[in-house]
Amino acid sequence: xxxxxxxxxxxxxxxxxxxxxxxxxxxxxxxxxxxxxxxxxxxxxxxxxxxxxxxxxxxxxxxxxxxxxxxxxxxxxxxxxxxxxxxxxxxxxxxxxxxxxxxxxxxxxxxxxxxxxxxxxxxxxxxxxxxxxxxxxxxxxxxxxxxxxxxxxxxxxxxxxxxxxxxxxxxxxxxxxxxxxxxxxxxxxxxxxxxxxxxxxxxxxxxxxxxxxxxxxxxxxxxxxxxxxxxxxxxxxxxxxxxxxxxxxxxxxxxxxxxxxxx
Ligand SMILES: C[S@@+](CC[C@H](N)C(=O)[O-])C[C@H]1O[C@@H](n2cnc3c(N)ncnc32)[C@H](O)[C@@H]1O
Numbered sequence: 001x002x003x004x005x006x007x008x009x010x011x012x013x014x015x016x017x018x019x020x021x022x023x024x025x026x027x028x029x030x031x032x033x034x035x036x037x038x039x040x041x042x043x044x045x046x047x048x049x050x051x052x053x054x055x056x057x058x059x060x061x062x063x064x065x066x067x068x069x070x071x072x073x074x075x076x077x078x079x080x081x082x083x084x085x086x087x088x089x090x091x092x093x094x095x096x097x098x099x100x101x102x103x104x105x106x107x108x109x110x111x112x113x114x115x116x117x118x119x120x121x122x123x124x125x126x127x128x129x130x131x132x133x134x135x136x137x138x139x140x141x142x143x144x145x146x147x148x149x150x151x152x153x154x155x156x157x158x159x160x161x162x163x164x165x166x167x168x169x170x171x172x173x174x175x176x177x178x179x180x181x182x183x184x185x186x187x188x189x190x191x192x193x194x195x196x197x198x199x200x201x202x203x204x205x206x207x208x209x210x211x212x213x214x215x216x217x218x219x220x221x222x223x224x225x226x227x228x229x230x231x232x233x234x235x236x237x238x239x240x241x242x243x244x245x246x247x248x249x250x251x252x253x254x255x256x257x258x259x260x261x262x263x
Contacts, residue, residue: 003211006223006235006243011215012051014236018059024122024210025231026056026066027201027222032110034071035190039238045070050078053115056215057083063121065205068113075113084115092197093170112201120205127203129162130171165200172197183219183245191218191242198225206231220246227253 001007001017011030030052033045042048049068060066066084068074080086090112097108146152165171175182175194183192198221206212208230214222217235219242226233227250237243 001234003232003234006214006217006220006237006246008237008240008243010238011236012055015055015059015213015215018213018234020058021061021064022211023059023213023234024061024064025202025206025212026060026064027198027212027214028052028056028066028216029069029193029214029218029222030216032069032071032074037190040190045074046076046078049074050080052215053080053083056213057117059213060084060117061121062118064117065120065122066115066117067201067205068115070111070113072107072109072111074111080115084117085119086113086115087120088114088167090114091168092172093168094174095170096173114205122205122207122210124204124207125164126161128165128200129159130165132158132160132163169197169200172200183249187219193218193221195221195225198222199229202226202229202231217246218242220249224249224253 001014007014031040031042031045031048033040033042033048049070052068053066056066075086092110092112094108094110097106100106172194175188175192177185177188179194181192181195182188202212202222202225206229209232211232211234212222212226214233214235217223217237220235223233223235223246225231235246237246
């Protein structure tokens, strides 16, 4: 299958053309099963996600990673363990979500389930560090912190380059209608993800030259990030208009890179 391209069609069928264990990273931002969009009406989301995990795990290299996006219950009560190892459930926290519930606590996060095929071969922590809290800096100066493991007192290592982002990410905002990178208002909330979010996943779980698969490419956010980070890319998407937008997006990135090279 041709690389550096989004192939048009059903991801679950197209993936059959990829060889076993050929992909380093899968960014899977497909149906959530919560909206009225045709492509999001998939019946039982957990059954659907189990099928995705089973099908896509075949093409993942040993040690490769897969990130599955969804709502808080997206992998509840399903047994993914024969296929992949769950390393973390990342909470992508969006406190400024406007819709407000009246009968329950408003859901204000998405889940990004971080799987790997066996032990993850790549986790580039130094490429995704986030600023240390000032509070921690203060604590390190004036107190010694007991270890949670065995209670012994020792100095926590303070890394000037920043800390592990942890598994609750509140530092990356969902796009708004004012975001410069938003392609069109129609894509708000259900389609386009912020490049910063995908950038963190790609930096953490792949290296230059690795192959990244996005089976639900939308308007090509993962492709755009991969292009900038020098990862190889292959995508699937059923909506040809979104593929056209993604192609334009990549062409603009290439033009900007060429311009930079010659100035
Ligand atoms: C949440 S969006 C992905 C958005 C993408 N991350 C971006 O930033 O542009 C999900 C996409 O999956 C596509 N899609 C849904 N079911 C599909 C299927 N079975 N095969 C291929 N594409 C599908 C939809 O058309 C939609 O564009």
